[in-house]
Amino acid sequence: MSRLRRKDEHIFTALKLAQRSAISGFTDVAFVHNALPEISSRDITLTTELFGRTIEAPLVINAITGGGPGPGRINEALAIAARDTGLAMAVGSQTIAVENPAYEESFKVVRRINHHGLVIANVSAKESVETALRAIDMISADALQVHLNAPQETAMKEGDRDFRGWLDNISKIVKRVCVPVIVKEVGFGLSYEAARRLNEVGVVHFDVGGRGGTNFIAIEGWRGEGKQNCLESWGITTAASLVETDSCGLSAAIIATGGITNGLDAAKALALGASAAGIAGTYLKVLWEQSVDGLIQSIENTKSDLKKVLLMVGVNSPQRLQNVPVVITGRTREWLNERGINTANYARRNGLVSTQNSIFPPGDGKPTKS
Template identity: 45%
Template sequence: MIANRKDDHVRFATEQQRQLGGHHQFDEVSFVHHALAGLDRSEVSLTTRFGGLEWPVPLCINAMTGGSVKTGLINRDLAIAARETGVPIATGSMSAYFADESVAHTFSVMRRENPTGFIMANVNATASVEKARRAVDLLQADALQIHLNVIQETVMPEGDRSFASWGPRIEKIVAGVDVPVIVKEVGFGLSRETLSTLRDLGVRVADVAGSGGTNFARIENDRRDRADYSFLNGWGQSTPACLLDAQGVDIPVLASGGIRHPLDVVRGLALGASAAGVSGLFLKTVLDGGVPALVALISRWLDQLAALMTALGARTPADLARCDVLVHGELRAFCADRGIETSRLATRSRSYGTTHETIGGIR
């Protein structure tokens, strides 16, 4: 049954990707254009450092799948693409492996195909410390993701209905594994309050994983005989809303959920993320065109990321958080309601003086 569910998730997620389009709250974030702020391309580095980790690029293939023959082949192809481009990669939830060890190869194929890459294992918040260690060991993982999916579980016919233990379990896992723990949502966002709680639990990094990409409320509704929970399809906060809400919370954050192109990655980094994760679009690309198509797409994105950083005067991904940005529309209204000051973002480059290098041609 778990294998069937994993295959259903891939099918419905791919269908959603083909239907996505139109406005996204990332479009409500724009850069103030400073025409003389640019650098030489040779000065720009894509290396990003956060939470004691170092990635060669501020982009990863985020958690997707595993647990069936079909999804094992997908994980193989994703791992090859990660190996060829140098991007970190995460498995999907390893719950299927805990239920049936015969599907272990559908996850471990990632390490076999990507022996020196940065790989993240993925478990849910109900996992024991022993299961978390098994997941890390199977993949020789460099980090462990714990996903939070209360809304997905609520809509899922066979889903969990007991959530009170999740925080204490996360705290035990953080203390009980030998790799950094990254806690992520699955598409409904992490609020400022949740981020503060995760920080206090000892979590090293949080992936806000907001709405705007794959919608697991819709996916689980599609798996039902009747769409009893369709009213939850719009639940949650967008990724840019979560990033703005995270301002001032002392925990590094990653941006995933609705990333459509390199400009969205740069917008996410400018709003405080240390890196961005992509799932649905990369899944669609590898299913439609195979490994060569995904390698070409990721390579193009990395080149375009460097080009955008060069134009914006950002030597490193972290420097993008010094660039002036404007917040518009519903996203600005969200910030007003949450007490988030946005006007300072439009002039923050002035605060860095000479450390921001060139603004308007003046050093």
């Protein structure tokens, strides 16, 4: 099957499966309501610095397949939405256009439409330095995403089965390119160990791409055999992956992607250490159903809800969300504690409060919370 046809099928299957609910872990994360916020909405700004650019909110329209006439039109619409709302945008994998210049236009359109925006290039971890450089050049990218997608390849009949050499490749790319390099999972999450190994070869920017949203094992299963697959539950949820990656203490920027659908989830991700939240599947679906105006409205709603959270917890910028109390419960807390990440320590470091981390210091006579 041609790469182009496969990419079209990814889009249609992603749209078909978009209704299915999955667990990103953010329902285990809650802000502690602040009944005395003492702030005016006029004092709040969502403006954020990311990879040397200023964006209007800490949100990224994340990589969605490009290449060819259909995806090219999607890229064009996403670029208009990114420009009109001031968000960052990553394009989908550009290998197809590096191999066949006929497809370049479907990526170049993004920079043509959005001259001054934060635009991020995208290649697979198996690609050469030369491919990475051409991808960046193609769209005058401000940053480069290098994606890791072993589970997706494994699920694809025609997919790769040999994943050797990725780390070495990434190391070469990081050394040679002149823009920030973000290593990104595509929906199965980065672990603490993976983030550390990537850091050892020079990676400081991560997109955790966790489980809970678009699921490429499910997509490939439906595409190939039209049925569910026992491996669909594979992966680390976005919330757990975010805390795992953040607790390495090695990152300059973390993008939290995977099942984020609204401003509240985005706010929780920011509170847990993300510099920005990435959204792919949800925005693709809105674009498909409501066209570009609908997508712009949906992004404005995400921004507005994010701003309301800042107002309710009483902070004036997204960055300050890392200083407000958050409770981590349920499976996410269990997962993190099993993994040796003490949510109490993590909570203290970030000014968070977990269920283990009593608001009363030990021995002060107050009842302790379990």
